[in-house]
Amino acid sequence: MAKLSFFCFIIFSLFISFSTAFNPEKPTDRRILVILDDASLKSSHSIFFNSLKSRGYDLDFKLSDDRKIALQRYGNYLYDGLVLFSPSVDSIGEGSLKLNDVLEFVDSGHDLIVAANANASDFIRNVASECGVDFEDDTSAMVIDHTSYSVSEIEGDHTLIASDHFIKSDVILGEEKIQAPLLFRGIAHSVNAASSLVLKVLSASPAAYSANPSSKLSSPPALTGTSISLVSVVQARNNARVLISGSLDMFSDRFLRSSVQKAGTSHTYEKSGNEQFLAEISKWIFHERGHLKAVNVRHHKVGETNEPSIYRINDDLEYFVEIYEWSGTSWEPYVADDVQLQFYMMSPYVLKTLSKDKRGLYHTSFKVPDIYGVFQFKIEYQRLGYTSLSLAKQIPVRPYKHNEYERFIPVAFPYYGASFSTMGAFFIFSVLYLYHK
Structure with a gap:
């Protein structure tokens, strides 16, 4: 009886694995694993999660310290996509989910969203580095911009960026233009120049730089201007897609609902462009488009x-x-x-x-x-x-067979004429020579 139960469990597990696998006839991801640092993120980032659910995604939430976290079972992947909202955790599932597991997940054609912040761990940095994105080495640094910041932070350190430097691509960001700037607070990253697969989707302004906002600069910043990427995407050669963001707050309900006024402008938007941006970019990441x-x-x-x-x-x-x-x-x-x-x-x-x-x-x-x-x-x-x-x-x-060549070709007609005229002339000459003095 015990053997029969175990056999039935294996058959059921295989059925679940195959039923949730990536289907080339319907390529949109459906079952997504979301790994959270804290259970409170499920409510503080609920708008983003609910937008995915409303489009038919099945989200499986797990805390980063859950030892039962697994991407595959019996050689079959259980999920189509992975969302890492656990920027500060050095070990996921207390070692049950390793860096190579995440990379193999992407190498097998599955999709990934990674969100970091100022507390980004080596695990998150290594995942991003393997995808062609390098986060700022200084762990105390954040993106600072004294020209493209949100006016609500005018008395602050200008780390709340109001950016509208989007990639010009309708297939990635949708045909409807994002009107309001995006709110971003987080760390900078650069795109590896040797990688042709990485695209900057949201860039910093020319006046931005990466530094510790609570201390004075003692040396020039390592990352400055438009070389700073705030949000990047990767499309691998196997068509797997990866989103890497330097801000976890960018996905939060507070940023999605907040009004925004970019410094140097008088117009105040009732709502930031974050919700529209995240909806459109997630459609692309999870293969709803493109x-x-x-x-x-x-x-x-x-x-x-x-x-x-x-x-x-x-x-x-x-x-x-x-x-x-x-x-x-x-x-x-x-x-x-x-x-x-x-x-x-x-x-x-x-x-x-x-x-x-x-x-x-x-x-x-x-x-x-x-x-x-x-x-x-x-x-x-x-x-x-x-x-x-x-x-x-x-x-x-x-090539042509021996019996497929043309027997008489127009270009050789002069040669044919020369041959027959020579024979005719010889015949006439012979008659005249033999029978006439």
């Missing part, structure tokens, strides 16, 4: 419908592919002017921009090069904010 897929890749000779196993040099062929974008609920046709096809062997012999219709179908036609070998139909599509598409299909190209 996720592409390609289907029905096919090619054939012009005038035919069946896909051949081999082409001949100088054949006329057609290539088709359908590309769709996930809208959060369904797949919609993706329309763009920059999707290109390479006919590739060591280097591209043909490079064509694909024509499109309004239903997601892309196509082109071209003549096979006069070179035989093993070619590839290749699409490497990378566009800011969208998941990358990498398509490759191999096809051999052969």
Whole structure:
């Protein structure tokens, strides 16, 4: 009886694992693990959490000292996304969740949100560093800006930043422009110049710098101006997405509800742009927007419908592919002017921009090069904010067979004429020479 119960438990666990795994047909994350420093964060940051719940996410809240924290069971991941709101904890689950576990979670194609503050631990800093983001080394430093601060803090140390330096990308931040500045209080980070996968979504102003607000500067700050990133995102090569913020307060109800007036302006916004910003950026992070897929890749000779196993040099062929974008609920046709096809062997012999219709179908036609070998139909599509598409299909190209060459080609007509005229002249000469004196 005990063995049967254990067997049933294993089957049930596997069923739960598979049912919550990432589904490529519906790529939006659904089951998210939220790790908190303190249980009070669940209420103090409730607006952000409720916005996720209202969009259909299943949030599993756990405290950082919970020893039962696990991202996978029996080799299958239990969650689609991970939110780390535990900036000061050096060890999550008292060691049950290690740095490599978080990195493997991202490497397997899952998404991550990391929020830090002035008490950021080495664990959080190492997670960010592995993603191409480096937090300020000085643990007492915060972002200070004497020009782009919230007027409510005019008598303070100007660490409450009112920033509106957003990335210009509709796919990341939505088509509706964020009108009000964002409130930010936290630490600075820089983007690793060697990483091409990291984007600054919210930057500091040119007058900002990172320093200890309670002491005088004895040396120039390490991070200054627009090199300071307040919020950054990463889209890995496997299309996993990561959000890294230097402020946990940025997600709080107080910042989301607070009015804001940026220094140097007279206009006061009734509510900061934090709520709109977090809603839009979370849609992108959890694949409600900007996720592409390609289907029905096919090619054939012009005038035919069946896909051949081999082409001949100088054949006329057609290539088709359908590309769709996930809208959060369904797949919609993706329309763009920059999707290109390479006919590739060591280097591209043909490079064509694909024509499109309004239903997601892309196509082109071209003549096979006069070179035989093993070619590839290749699409490497990378566009800011969208998941990358990498398509490759191999096809051999052969030369003409011995009986496929043209017997008489127009360009050789002068030579044919010269040959026959020579024979005719020789015949006439022979007759005249033999029969006439």
